[in-house]
Amino acid sequence: MSENISLDESLEVFNTQLEQACDLVSQQYQSMQERPAYQMFELKEVASWFAEDLPEQGMEFSELLKFTDEKVLQTATNNMGPHMYGYVMAGGTQVSSIAELLSSTVNQNMGKWHLGAAMNEIEQRVIQWGADFIGYRREIDGAVEQIGGTLVSGGSAANLTGLTVARNIFFEKYKVREKGLFGQKPFVVYGSTETHGCVDKSIELLGIGTDNYRKIKCNADYTINLDALKIQIEKDKQAGLQPFCIVGNAGTVNTGALDDLDALADIAQVHGLWFHVDGAYGGLVACLDSHKHFYKGMDRADSVAVDFHKWLYQPFEAGCCLVKNWELLKKTYYKRVSYLAMDVKDDGRLDLNDHHFQLSRNTKAFKVWMSFKAYGAQAFRDMIQKDIDLTKYLARKVDNASDFVLFNEPQLSAVCFQFVGDGTYSKRELNELNQKIIHALEEDGRVFIPGSQLLGQTVIRACLINHRKQKKHVDYLVDVIREVAETL
Numbered sequence: 105m106s107e108n109i110s111l112d113e114s115l116e117v118f119n120t121q122l123e124q125a126c127d128l129v130s131q132q133y134q135s136m137q138e139r140p141a142y143q144m145f146e147l148k149e150v151a152s153w154f155a156e157d158l159p160e161q162g163m164e165f166s167e168l169l170k171f172t173d174e175k176v177l178q179t180a181t182n183n184m185g186p187h188m189y190g191y192v193m194a195g196g197t198q199v200s201s202i203a204e205l206l207s208s209t210v211n212q213n214m215g216k217w218h219l220g221a222a223m224n225e226i227e228q229r230v231i232q233w234g235a236d237f238i239g240y241r242r243e244i245d246g247a248v249e250q251i252g253g254t255l256v257s258g259g260s261a262a263n264l265t266g267l268t269v270a271r272n273i274f275f276e277k278y279k280v281r282e283k284g285l286f287g288q289k290p291f292v293v294y295g296s297t298e299t300h301g302c303v304d305k306s307i308e309l310l311g312i313g314t315d316n317y318r319k320i321k322c323n324a325d326y327t328i329n330l331d332a333l334k335i336q337i338e339k340d341k342q343a344g345l346q347p348f349c350i351v352g353n354a355g356t357v358n359t360g361a362l363d364d365l366d367a368l369a370d371i372a373q374v375h376g377l378w379f380h381v382d383g384a385y386g387g388l389v390a391c392l393d394s395h396k397h398f399y400k401g402m403d404r405a406d407s408v409a410v411d412f413h414k415w416l417y418q419p420f421e422a423g424c425c426l427v428k429n430w431e432l433l434k435k436t437y438y439k440r441v442s443y444l445a446m447d448v449k450d451d452g453r454l455d456l457n458d459h460h461f462q463l464s465r466n467t468k469a470f471k472v473w474m475s476f477k478a479y480g481a482q483a484f485r486d487m488i489q490k491d492i493d494l495t496k497y498l499a500r501k502v503d504n505a506s507d508f509v510l511f512n513e514p515q516l517s518a519v520c521f522q523f524v525g526d527g528t529y530s531k532r533e534l535n536e537l538n539q540k541i542i543h544a545l546e547e548d549g550r551v552f553i554p555g556s557q558l559l560g561q562t563v564i565r566a567c568l569i570n571h572r573k574q575k576k577h578v579d580y581l582v583d584v585i586r587e588v589a590e591t592l
């Protein structure tokens with residue numbers, strides 16, 4: 105047996121490596137404002153950089169860093185920088201980068217309390233802070249009680265978690281955890297045509313099946329049509345099905361539309377349904393006094409998905425599902441197994457694996473905790489408000505320009521529009537032109553701005569959630585789009 109071997113270098117060598125790595129981190133900050141948002145490489149070229157057999161021998165670390173810098177960091181899509189408008193992409197914070205390094209170094213496992221006592225307490229604290237930030241509360245006899253929740257990879261996992269809790273709690277009486285869905289009348293879930301695709305995926309994974317998912321039509325402002333929802337629930341009841349859950353949108357991915365959550369909570373209450381809110385994109389905006397009223401009713405939801413790697417500017421990954429209490433999660437996930445249960449001390453510790461699907465799990469809460477501590481909640485409110493103000497500025501700019509048409513009046517930070525040139529194009533031609541513009545913008549790379557489909561039309565969609573964005577970047581965006589469009 106080989107003795108005294110490990111993968112570690114001496115502390116002296118390690119310190120040098122850390123310094124080299126920190127230089128690279130610092131370089132990202134130095135260059136992010138100037139670097140293009142996207143660099144177009146041929147797929148084959150990128151694949152060729154990494155096409156090698158499993159290396160049997162290690163390489164010199166500074167060489168490895170050099171290669172990593174050239175091929176990974178310098179070619180990276182500039183998500184940190186101010187010219188990213190794609191999907192729902194935030195830029196990260198300096199403090200969370202540091203937090204990630206620290207937490208991966210101490211390598212705590214969030215599965216059991218004693219595998220990382222402080223980190224476990226931090227996760228519970230972050231869940232409560234997340235709930236406090238958006239006003240998601242539970243009151244019993246006038247006293248505010250602790251909220252339950254779980255940190256997950258992102259919005260998709262947060263929605264899957266909410267719907268899993270919904271299914272397991274709602275159908276507890278049928279022993280759904282033991283018997284599965286066999287022999288049950290189909291459970292029906294309601295969302296809108298604008299609800300995110302991860303809800304479809306969740307419904308598939310949960311064995312409910314998308315045939316039992318009703319996508320209710322939207323109003324002109326892309327919010328769910330409440331009358332159509334009520335009619336559909338009645339229809340399903342009359343057909344002998346089991347209406348079970350309404351998914352409300354606290355910010356749709358396409359346009360940031362906010363469903364009437366209070367009205368949805370009423371409908372859920374009348375029919376005795378679970379009410380889940382997908383707030384992955386927009387849920388955290390409930391922290392703003394200027395927007396709180398749009399979120400009325402969210403606190404009545406049985407479960408809420410939020411996403412700290414979206415509008416809390418955290419690096420990937422950091423989603424969160426909030427529910428009204430920890431017991432709901434325990435009833436959904438708890439499984440007694442001897443190798444985990446023998447050492448449990450009954451001193452009130454909460455083992456997170458009893459409340460979540462995963463056993464071993466990294467901390468996603470630590471960077472959120474450090475960020476809240478370092479910047480303070482008010483700084484995040486200010487940044488979120490800034491993003492919304494910038495989006496409104498962009499919408500006005502587009503709306504006032506004769507060569508653009510605005511498709512939605514943004515309540516949050518997603519705005520969709522078309523380039524229409526001199527206004528002589530047909531609808532079909534505009535779809536084709538804007539599709540071409542989206543491709544040309546990717547190739548150009550100065551800004552990153554993909555498209556979407558709204559009302560059957562191809563639109564350019566900008567989403568502004570980056571604390572580094574300023575007004576001059578928005579002006580630049582419009583100039584670049586116009587310039588690229590005019591070359592076509």
Ligand SMILES: Cc1ncc(COP(=O)(O)O)c(C=O)c1O
Pocket residue numbers: 191192257258259260261263300302355356357382383384385386411423
């Ligand atoms: C409304 C909404 N729900 C869910 C998701 C999925 O979140 P994630 O990409 O973190 O899985 C998104 C992503 O943009 C979203 O906007």
